[in-house]
Amino acid sequence: MTEITGRTAVVTGGGSGIGMGLAQALAREGARVAVADIMIGNAQKVADAIRSEGGAAIAVECDVCERASIAAMKDAVHAAFGPVQLLFANAGATSFDPLMEMSDEDVDWILQVNLHGVMNTTRAFLPDMIAAGEGHICATASMAGLLPGWIPVHAPYSAAKAGIIGLMMNLALELSEHNVHTTSYCPGGVATGMKVNNARYRPPRFGGPADEAPLHVGEESAAVAASHAFYTPEAIAPMVLDAVRHNRAFVFDHPDQREHFRRTYSAVVEACYDAADEWHRDNGTPAANPHGAMLLQD
Numbered sequence: 567m568t569e570i571t572g573r574t575a576v577v578t579g580g581g582s583g584i585g586m587g588l589a590q591a592l593a594r595e596g597a598r599v600a601v602a603d604i605m606i607g608n609a610q611k612v613a614d615a616i617r618s619e620g621g622a623a624i625a626v627e628c629d630v631c632e633r634a635s636i637a638a639m640k641d642a643v644h645a646a647f648g649p650v651q652l653l654f655a656n657a658g659a660t661s662f663d664p665l666m667e668m669s670d671e672d673v674d675w676i677l678q679v680n681l682h683g684v685m686n687t688t689r690a691f692l693p694d695m696i697a698a699g700e701g702h703i704c705a706t707a708s709m710a711g712l713l714p715g716w717i718p719v720h721a722p723y724s725a726a727k728a729g730i731i732g733l734m735m736n737l738a739l740e741l742s743e744h745n746v747h748t749t750s751y752c753p754g755g756v757a758t759g760m761k762v763n764n765a766r767y768r769p770p771r772f773g774g775p776a777d778e779a780p781l782h783v784g785e786e787s788a789a790v791a792a793s794h795a796f797y798t799p800e801a802i803a804p805m806v807l808d809a810v811r812h813n814r815a816f817v818f819d820h821p822d823q824r825e826h827f828r829r830t831y832s833a834v835v836e837a838c839y840d841a842a843d844e845w846h847r848d849n850g851t852p853a854a855n856p857h858g859a860m861l862l863q864d
């Protein structure tokens with residue numbers, strides 16, 4: 567079990583949407599919360615609202631693409647609340663464009679904010695957790711990461727989100743001896759301002775921010791969006807905290823998407839295993855390398 571009450575939590579991207587819902591739910595459960603966001607005004611509003619309800623919260627400006635910015639954020643959190651036991655690496659930005667219509671800067675930004683941002687914050691706060699022999703990292707991935715074959719014109723985003731799942735699952739192996747656990751939260755449709763506000767979060771080194779930059783949303787993506795319910799961040803946050811409390815590897819907020827998983831992932835993997843079986847049957851099992859894993863010259 568992961569304890570939430572009385573612990574210190576950092577929520578990146580806590581200034582709006584899912585992160586805001588998580589920050590508020592954490593505070594209601596008795597955690598001290600650092601609301602970290604590139605949009606400091608939004609983070610401040612969330613921290614103020616938490617404090618006005620009697621919770622403990624601070625707002626800290628942070629760009630998760632920049633390690634120095636995360637280090638400064640960590641110092642501020644330490645000064646206010648001491649070491650961190652709970653990290654919600656949630657900051658992210660989306661894109662819905664064909665890969666070759668994206669600029670290099672577009673691609674770099676989407677990979678940096680979604681994947682490197684989680685890596686950077688994880689590496690910054692892990693030493694606290696390992697030293698304490700206690701901790702939990704919950705990274706906001708996406709169903710687009712678990713099911714990269716589901717939503718079109720989403721390639722760098724899907725790659726980054728799949729990378730988060732790989733990071734969290736592999737780290738779980740490395741960290742179990744330290745009593746540090748990981749969770750990949752895979753939102754499958756939460757009503758937030760992401761698509762509208764996205765370009766405003768774009769750091770200057772990736773060509774941002776833009777005050778108003780309407781995003782191109784592919785027709786197929788819109789059809790996917792229309793095909794199921796979007797839940798509110800407030801409704802989803804307790805579900806995420808429940809998974810963290812129970813050290814679950816994943817949170818799926820739309821159980822109905824299990825069928826998409828079967829069709830677009832399990833079925834594809836099974837079919838490829840069938841093809842591998844058939845190949846081995848027809849061609850014989852390949853000879854094993856006599857040196858084991860090492861490819862040495864005889």
Ligand SMILES: NC(=O)c1ccc[n+]([C@@H]2O[C@H](COP(=O)([O-])OP(=O)(O)OC[C@H]3O[C@@H](n4cnc5c(N)ncnc54)[C@H](O)[C@@H]3O)[C@@H](O)[C@H]2O)c1
Pocket residue numbers: 578579580581582583584585602603604605608628629630631656657658659660679683706707708709710752753754755756757758759760761763764767768769
């Ligand atoms: N809303 C959904 O349906 C959905 C689905 C799948 C995944 N997600 C993921 O959920 C997470 C939260 O998104 P949301 O839907 O709440 O949208 P949102 O736009 O409301 O929240 C994103 C937050 O991240 C912050 N942010 C962006 N870039 C940052 C940076 N470089 N450094 C620090 N903060 C930064 C923004 O200021 C904002 O507060 C994202 O990782 C997103 O990819 C959302």
